[in-house]
Amino acid sequence: MTDATMSTVTAPPPPPAIRRSPLSSTLIHAALIAASIAMLYPLLWMVSASVRPEDEIFSSTSLWPSSVDLGSYVRGWFGLDVSFGRFTWNSFVIAVLTVIGNVVACSLAAYAFARLRFAGRNFWFAIMLGTMMIPYHVTLIPQYVLFLDLGWVNTILPLVVPKFLASDAFFIFLMVQFFRGIPRELDEAAMMDGCGPWRIYWKIMLPLSLPVLATAAIFSFIWTWDDFFGPLIYLNDMNTYTIQLGLRTFVDSSSTSDWGGLFAMSTLSLVPVFFFFLFFQRLLIEGIATTGMKR
Amino acid sequence: MAAVQDSAVAVGAGAKARPAAQGRLAAIWTKHGAGYMFLLPWLVGLFGLTLGPAIASFYLSFTNFDLIRSAEWVGTANYVRIATADPKFAASLKVTVLYVVLSVPFKLAFALLVAILLNRGIKGLTVYRAIFYLPSLLGGSVAIAVLWRQLFAGDGLVNSLLAQFGIEGPSWISHPDYSIWTLVVLSVWQFGSPMIIFLAGLRQIPTDMYEAASLDGASKFRQFYKITLPLLTPVIFFNAVVQTIEAFKAFTPAFIISGGTGGPINSTLFYTLYLYQEAFGNFRMGYASALAWILVLIIGVFTAFSFLTSRYWVHYDD
Numbered sequence: 001m002t003d004a005t006m007s008t009v010t011a012p013p014p015p016p017a018i019r020r021s022p023l024s025s026t027l028i029h030a031a032l033i034a035a036s037i038a039m040l041y042p043l044l045w046m047v048s049a050s051v052r053p054e055d056e057i058f059s060s061t062s063l064w065p066s067s068v069d070l071g072s073y074v075r076g077w078f079g080l081d082v083s084f085g086r087f088t089w090n091s092f093v094i095a096v097l098t099v100i101g102n103v104v105a106c107s108l109a110a111y112a113f114a115r116l117r118f119a120g121r122n123f124w125f126a127i128m129l130g131t132m133m134i135p136y137h138v139t140l141i142p143q144y145v146l147f148l149d150l151g152w153v154n155t156i157l158p159l160v161v162p163k164f165l166a167s168d169a170f171f172i173f174l175m176v177q178f179f180r181g182i183p184r185e186l187d188e189a190a191m192m193d194g195c196g197p198w199r200i201y202w203k204i205m206l207p208l209s210l211p212v213l214a215t216a217a218i219f220s221f222i223w224t225w226d227d228f229f230g231p232l233i234y235l236n237d238m239n240t241y242t243i244q245l246g247l248r249t250f251v252d253s254s255s256t257s258d259w260g261g262l263f264a265m266s267t268l269s270l271v272p273v274f275f276f277f278l279f280f281q282r283l284l285i286e287g288i289a290t291t292g293m294k295r
Numbered sequence: 296m297a298a299v300q301d302s303a304v305a306v307g308a309g310a311k312a313r314p315a316a317q318g319r320l321a322a323i324w325t326k327h328g329a330g331y332m333f334l335l336p337w338l339v340g341l342f343g344l345t346l347g348p349a350i351a352s353f354y355l356s357f358t359n360f361d362l363i364r365s366a367e368w369v370g371t372a373n374y375v376r377i378a379t380a381d382p383k384f385a386a387s388l389k390v391t392v393l394y395v396v397l398s399v400p401f402k403l404a405f406a407l408l409v410a411i412l413l414n415r416g417i418k419g420l421t422v423y424r425a426i427f428y429l430p431s432l433l434g435g436s437v438a439i440a441v442l443w444r445q446l447f448a449g450d451g452l453v454n455s456l457l458a459q460f461g462i463e464g465p466s467w468i469s470h471p472d473y474s475i476w477t478l479v480v481l482s483v484w485q486f487g488s489p490m491i492i493f494l495a496g497l498r499q500i501p502t503d504m505y506e507a508a509s510l511d512g513a514s515k516f517r518q519f520y521k522i523t524l525p526l527l528t529p530v531i532f533f534n535a536v537v538q539t540i541e542a543f544k545a546f547t548p549a550f551i552i553s554g555g556t557g558g559p560i561n562s563t564l565f566y567t568l569y570l571y572q573e574a575f576g577n578f579r580m581g582y583a584s585a586l587a588w589i590l591v592l593i594i595g596v597f598t599a600f601s602f603l604t605s606r607y608w609v610h611y612d613d
Contacts, residue, residue, distance in 0.1 A: 003497070010612070017466055025417065027418065028412050028415065028417055029330060029419075030412075031412065032412060032417075035409065035427070036423065036426045036427070039426060039427060039429075039430055039484065040426060040429070042442060042443075042446055042452070043429070043442075044432070045452060046438075046442045048522050056456070058450060060456045061452060061456055061459070103613055104342075105336045105337065106337075108333045108334075108335075108337070109333065109334055109336070109337040110337060111333055112329075112331075112333035112334045113334075114329045116329055116333060117326070117330065118326065118328075118329070118330030118331060119325035119327050119537050121330060123337075124334065126371070127341065131341065131345050134345070134349065134591070135400070135540075135543075135587070135591060135594060137348050137544075137570060137586075137587040137590055137591075138348075138587045138588065138590075138591055139344065139345055139348035139349055139352060140348075140352075140574070140587065141348075141352055141355060141574055141583060141584050142343060142348035142349075142351035142352050142355065143348050145351075145362070145580075148341075148362070162340060162344050164336060165336050165337065165339050165340025165344060165486040166336050166337035166340050167340050167344055167345070172337065173456070193314075195502070196329070197329040197333070197381075198329075198452070200334070205411075222432065223356075224433075225436075226435045226436040226437075227545070228436075228437055228546070228547045228551075228595060229546055229571075232332065232550075232571075233575060241490075244436065244437040246440060246442055247437040248437055248550075248551060251437075251441050251444065251551065251554075252554055253498060254554075261374070262441060263441075263442075263445075265438075266358050266437075266439075266441050266442060267436035267438070269437070269438045270433055270436060270437060270438050272375075272596075273433055274431075274433070277425075277428075277429060277432055277433075281425055281428075284432070285424065285491055287429065288488050288491045289491050289492060289494070289495035290495070
C-alpha cells in the first residue's frame with residue numbers, strides 16, 4: 001500500500017473518458033437503481049419482518065410494516081435456554097481479544113520483515129507468504145487434538161490464543177506493505193538519536209501506521225464476529241456460544257415456529273458489522289481495493 | 296527488551312572491548328537478535344500451529360484415528376477409499392465443482408459489469424458502491440444464511456413474489472435440482488468486493504488511451520474490447536483465482552441452509568461440509584485429514600494451472 005496506490009484509490013474519479021448522452025446516463029442510473037433495490041430488498045425485508053406483528057410476517061412482501069411490534073425481539077432474545085445477551089457478550093469478548101492479538105502480534109512480525117535486517121529474513125518472509133495459501137483444513141484436526149489435550153475445548157482460548165501468535169498471516173502482509181511505504185529516513189534519524197528497534201517500532205512505526213492498524217482491527221473484528229466454523233468446532237456448551245452459534249441453534253430448533261424471533265436476532269447480529277460499514281466504509285473499501293481482500 | 300536496545304546502541308564501542316568470542320556472539324545478537332525477538336510470536340505460531348499440525352495432519356491421513364484410541368497406521372487405505380469407494384466424496388466434489396463453476400463466472404461478470412457502469416463518471420458513485428458492497432460485508436454471517444433459508448423456502452419470500460405474477464415456485468432449498476442454485480445466488484449477491492477491486496483496476500487505465508482511440512474512430516465496444524479488457528486481465532485473473540479458492544472453501548451457507556446435512560440428497564454437500572461431518576460428526580479424523588490434503592491438492596493444481604495458462608491471456612507488459 002504505497003502512497004501512489006493509496007492516492008489512486010482515494011482520488012476522485014477521473015473525468016469521464018467517454019462522452020455520454022443524457023439518455024444513456026439516465027439509463028445507467030435506472031439500471032443501477034434497479035440493481036440496488038434488488039440487492040437491498042432481502043435485507044430490508046428481514047429488518048421489516050423483525051418488527052412486524054407475528055401473524056403478518058409471511059403474508060406480506062412489502063417493506064413497510066403495518067404496525068411496529070418489538071415482540072419478536074423479546075421472544076428471540078429469550079428464545080433459547082441461554083439468552084442472546086450471553087451470546088452477544090461472548091462474541092464481543094472473542095472479537096475484541098482477536099483484534100488486540102492481531103494488531104499486536106502481526107505488527108511486531110511486520111516490523112521485523114519490513115525494517116530489521118537479520119539472517120534468514122527473506123526465507124521467513126517467503127514461508128509467511130506460503131502459509132497464506134494453506135487452507136486451514138490441513139491444520140484443523142491436529143490443532144483440535146492439541147487444544148483438546150490442553151483442555152481448551154469449550155473455552156475461548158483456541159479461538160483467541162492463535163491470534164496472539166500472528167496466525168492471520170494476511171494481516172502481517174498488509175502491514176509489511178504499509179510499513180515499507182513509511183520513509184526510512186525517519187528510522188535512520190531516530191537511530192542516530194540513539195533509539196533502538198523497540199522504540200522505533202513503538203514511537204515511529206505504530207503512530208504513523210494508524211490507517212493500516214485500523215483496517216486490520218476492523219476486518220479482524222468483522223471476520224471474528226461473523227466466524228462460524230471456529231466456534232462450531234470449539235464451543236459445545238451453550239453458555240460459551242457466540243451469537244452465530246446461537247442463531248444456528250435457533251434456526252434448527254424453531255425453523256417452522258418462530259421466524260419473527262429468528263429474524264430479530266439475525267438483524268441484531270448484523271448491527272456491529274453495519275456500524276463499521278457506516279462509519280469506516282472508506283477504510284474498508286481502500287483495504288479491499290489495495291490488497292484484494294476476499295470480502 | 297532494554298538489553299536489545301542498549302546493545303544496539305553500544306555496538307561500536309562496547310563490543311570491541313570484550314574478549315573476542317563473546318564479542319562475536321554479542322555482535323551476532325545485536326545484528327540478528329532484534330529481528331528474531333520481533334518475529335518470536337509468529338515463529339511460535341508457525342511451528343506450533345501451522346507447520347507442526349500440517350505435518351501431523353499428513354501423518355494422520357495415513358491412519359485411522361478417532362480421538363479415543365491412538366492412531367492406527369493403515370498406509371494409503373484412506374486415499375484408496377476416497378478415490379475408489381466413497382460415493383459421498385464423489386458427490387461432494389461434484390457439488391463443489393458445480394458451485395465453483397456456476398458462482399465464480401456469474402459473480403465476476405456482475406462485478407465487472409457494475410464496475411464499468413460505475414466508472415463512467417456518474418453521480419452518486421460512492422452511494423452505489425456502498426450499496427453494492429454491503430452484501431459482501433454482511434454475507435458471510437449466519438444471519439444472511441438464515442435469511443436465505445427463508446427466502447427460498449416453499450412458503451418463502453421468493454415464492455410470495457412469484458405468486459403475485461401467478462407463478463407457483465417450488466420449495467427451492469428442499470429440491471435437489473434447485474438447492475445448489477440458492478447457494479449460487481447467495482454467492483453472486485456478494486459481488487461487491489471483486490467489484491471494488493475491478494473499480495480500482497479500471498482507474499489505473501490512462502484516460503488518454505480512450506481519447507486516442509476515439510480520435511481514431513474506434514467504437515465504444517471496440518474500445519472496451521481492445522483497451523479495457525486487455526488492460527484489466529491482471530485484475531480479472533487475480534479476482535478469478537481468489538474467488539475460486541474461496542468458493543472451494545465455502546462452508547457456512549451450505550451448513551445453515553441444509554441444517555448441517557448437505558441435503559437434500561447431498562445436493563448441497565460442499566467439500567468442506569463433508570470434511571466437517573467426517574471429522575466432527577463421525578470422528579474419522581484420519582480420513583478427514585486425507586480429505587483435507589486432497590483439498591490442498593485440488594486447490595494447488597487449480598492455482599498452478601491458472602498461473603501456467605495466465606501467460607496466454609493475462610496482459611502484463613505495462
